Each structure stands twice: as C-alpha cells, then as structure tokens.
Amino acid sequence: MDFELNEEQRIIQEMAAKFARRELEPVAAELDRTKDRDILKANLKKLAELGFMGLNVDPEYGGSGAGSMAFSLVMTELGRACAATAVTASVTNMVAEVIQAMGTEELKNKYIPPLCSGEYPAGSFGLTETCAGSDPAAMRTSAVLEGDFWVLNGNKIFISSAEYAGCFVVWAVTDKEARKGRGISAFLVEPGFPGFMVGRDEHKMGQRASSTNELIFENCQVPRENVLGKVNDGFRIAVGELAGGRIGIGSMSLGIGLAAMDCATRYVQERIQFDKPIASQQAIQWMIADNYTRLEAARLLLLRAAYLKDQGKHYSREASMGKLYATESANKACYDAIQMLGGYGYTNDFPVERFYRDVRVTTIYEGTSEIQRLIIARDLLG
Ligand SMILES: Cc1cc2nc3c(=O)[nH]c(=O)nc-3n(C[C@H](O)[C@H](O)[C@H](O)COP(=O)(O)OP(=O)(O)OC[C@H]3O[C@@H](n4cnc5c(N)ncnc54)[C@H](O)[C@@H]3O)c2cc1C
Numbered sequence: 001m002d003f004e005l006n007e008e009q010r011i012i013q014e015m016a017a018k019f020a021r022r023e024l025e026p027v028a029a030e031l032d033r034t035k036d037r038d039i040l041k042a043n044l045k046k047l048a049e050l051g052f053m054g055l056n057v058d059p060e061y062g063g064s065g066a067g068s069m070a071f072s073l074v075m076t077e078l079g080r081a082c083a084a085t086a087v088t089a090s091v092t093n094m095v096a097e098v099i100q101a102m103g104t105e106e107l108k109n110k111y112i113p114p115l116c117s118g119e120y121p122a123g124s125f126g127l128t129e130t131c132a133g134s135d136p137a138a139m140r141t142s143a144v145l146e147g148d149f150w151v152l153n154g155n156k157i158f159i160s161s162a163e164y165a166g167c168f169v170v171w172a173v174t175d176k177e178a179r180k181g182r183g184i185s186a187f188l189v190e191p192g193f194p195g196f197m198v199g200r201d202e203h204k205m206g207q208r209a210s211s212t213n214e215l216i217f218e219n220c221q222v223p224r225e226n227v228l229g230k231v232n233d234g235f236r237i238a239v240g241e242l243a244g245g246r247i248g249i250g251s252m253s254l255g256i257g258l259a260a261m262d263c264a265t266r267y268v269q270e271r272i273q274f275d276k277p278i279a280s281q282q283a284i285q286w287m288i289a290d291n292y293t294r295l296e297a298a299r300l301l302l303l304r305a306a307y308l309k310d311q312g313k314h315y316s317r318e319a320s321m322g323k324l325y326a327t328e329s330a331n332k333a334c335y336d337a338i339q340m341l342g343g344y345g346y347t348n349d350f351p352v353e354r355f356y357r358d359v360r361v362t363t364i365y366e367g368t369s370e371i372q373r374l375i376i377a378r379d380l381l382g
Helices: 007-034 037-049 068-081 083-102 105-117 234-270 282-310 316-346 352-363 369-381
Strands: 122-126 142-146 149-160 165-173 184-189 196-201 212-223
Touching: 007 037, 007 068, 007 083, 007 352, 037 083, 068 083, 068 234, 068 282, 083 105, 083 122, 083 149, 083 165, 083 184, 083 234, 083 352, 105 165, 122 149, 149 165, 149 184, 165 212, 165 234, 184 212, 184 234, 234 282, 234 316, 234 352, 282 316, 316 352, 316 369
Parallel strands: 122 165
Antiparallel strands: 142 149, 142 165, 149 212, 165 184, 196 212
16 A cells, blocks of 8 residues: 555645635534524535535545545544534435445436535435444344335434435335345335434534434335336445445544644643643553554555455455554543643533544444444454
C-alpha cells in the first residue's frame, strides 16, 4: 500500500477539513441542543454541493467517483466537527452505493442522482427490527408479490434519517420457507408509498440531531420493479454493504476521537495546577501519547480497508478490524479527554462532553464491537 495520498485525495481531504471547520463546527453545539432540522438540512445540502454524498458513486449517476479512501478521509474530517451531520452523510453514501451495486439501470437513474445532488436530504438503510439487531437474518417484515406490487408488512426500528430521507433501502422476507438468511430481498421505498409511515424520533444520548425512527409498513405497496438485485438474495447485499459502511462509521469515530484529544491537548498546556501546566505531568503526557498512537493505528487500519475496497479486493475482515479498533480507540480518547479537563470536561463549556456522548454509539451501530470480533474471528478461522 502506498501511504501517500494522491493529489485528488489531498484536495478532497482539505476541502472537507475547511468545510467542517468553517460550516459545521460553529453550529454543532446548537444542533445538538435544538435538533434544528433546518440547520441539519442546510449542512447536508452543502455536503451534496461539495460532492460528498456520492463519494464512491460513478459520475454517470451524479457521484464524484473519488473512491473509498476519499470517503474515509472525508468522514474523519466531518466527524471532527459534527457527528450528527457526519453519520447522515455516511449512511447516505452507503445507500447510494447499494443502489449502484444492485439496482437496475432504471432504479440507478431514478434514485442515485437525487441522493448525490442533495435533492433528497438523505437516504435511509432499513435493516434492524425489534427481534433482529445483531442477528438481522431473524427479521420478520414480509413482502408478498400481488400483481404489480410487493406488499410489505412489519416494522423496522432505529432507522437513521428516516424523518427526512428521500428514499429507503428496506429488507423483508420474501420466502418464509427458505433457510435463515436465504429468503430475504431488498426494496427501494419512497416516503409517499401507500401504507408506509415513519414513527417517532428516539430520544438519544448523543448524535441527537440525526433522527432515529421506527418504520411502519401496513400493506405498503412497493412497485414490482423496486427490488434491488435478485429476489431472495437481499441478505447478501446487506452484509456486503455494511462492510463498506463500517469504514465510514470507523472513520467518523476517528474524527471524534481526534477532536477530543486536540481539545484536551490544548487545555492541558494552559491549565496550571501545582504551579505549572498539567501538561508537564507524565500521567497527562502518557494519555496524550497513548491516545494519539491508538488513533493513528486506527487511521491506518481504516485506510487499508478502504484501499482494498478501491482495488476490488476482499476487505470485510479489514473493515471490521478498522471499525472495531477505531470506535473503541475513539471512545477511550473521549473518556480520557474529559479526564484531562477535569470538572470543566463534564460541563458544556467545552465540546468534549458532546464528543463523549456522540462517540458512544459507534461501537453499537453498523454492527457492535462483539459482532465485529465475531466476523474477524470467523474470517481468520475459515
Ligand atoms: C443511533 C442508532 C442509529 C441506528 N441506525 C440504524 C440504521 O440506520 N439502520 C439500521 O438498520 N439499524 C440502525 N441501528 C441499529 C443498530 O445497527 C443495532 O442497534 C445494532 O446492530 C445492535 O442491535 P441491537 O440494538 O438489537 O442489540 P442486540 O443485538 O440485542 O445486542 C445486545 C448486546 O448483545 C451482544 N450480542 C448479540 N449477539 C451476540 C453474539 N452472537 N455474540 C456476542 N455478543 C452478542 C451485542 O454485541 C450487544 O452488546 C441504529 C442504532 C442506533 C442506536
């Protein structure tokens, strides 16, 4: 692997960093406090204008075709400033990629350009159900073909961006008799389809401005042609796309961890106790050294997974390693950042308490840390 970023990747990284500093950072605390949808939508629109909503999508469909390494770099910069905006961008990129990988030409031309241009503020990925979290193959939402429509019944929970998504990729059981995980299909659903409703927004600890909702399907009519890929072959799509999404979530968590450490590192050089800056204490220096070392290792793991993906090589083990290590390192960095700021770290005078709340979910969604370990071990054990 070449450790140098190419010219395009460097430019994209700089653009993302500048945008995050100038546009996202100044509104992040207000967004967290108020969940103001107008602020969030304005952020998302600007991200689309910069080409960040289809980073790994072909220009033919409105994407920027910059690749997965560029996606990882952008997500880290966005994560540094506003996790709620960053996670929306990560999932929207993933949705556009699923459609690109599995959709017919007609579906690609219909749904990808509005995702990339910002006409749809976001895309949603509807997999999880009450009885199907870490084990999504246990899902119960069903789809039955009736004439020109698939009729969907059931519920999804914890679906990001559902309140303002322009389209949803939703999984449902299409063959109840098939072996577990075999009779599942993926569908493209629009907010206005009859029988489809979005439930209430969950009250969350962090990433509060990103909505997390239930999806309700009551005899929901989905046009026959809105199936992604082959009927009964949707579970494979979900598993494949989640691996790519894990690079996004890992990269975003890396950004949150770095932002927390940058803030704490500045603080400890100014804070005087026992007549000298606390940065002169070895206990504090070791926290700085250990955390930046872990975060740098996480960055390399994530970029390696993204590089393999860009080369068309197998990358799911590496994506899981990257997500596992980055999210756990970022959680530790945010924990230590609060420790380094002492009591002030626990107040909202400084952003580290928000980083701490925002980073917590990253070891849970898009596959918990335990599930990442399971994937890695299974791959190693064959
Ligand atoms: C804010 C937020 C946003 C989300 N966004 C989306 C979204 O957009 N789309 C979507 O489809 N889903 C989404 N999710 C759902 C998320 O992916 C699930 O919450 C996650 O996969 C875990 O499922 P669960 O919550 O049911 O936990 P469970 O599966 O019940 O797990 C509970 C605990 O048991 C452990 N566990 C479970 N099975 C095993 C095992 N075999 N071995 C060891 N430990 C195990 C888990 O690791 C965890 O620690 C979101 C969740 C949140 C909180």
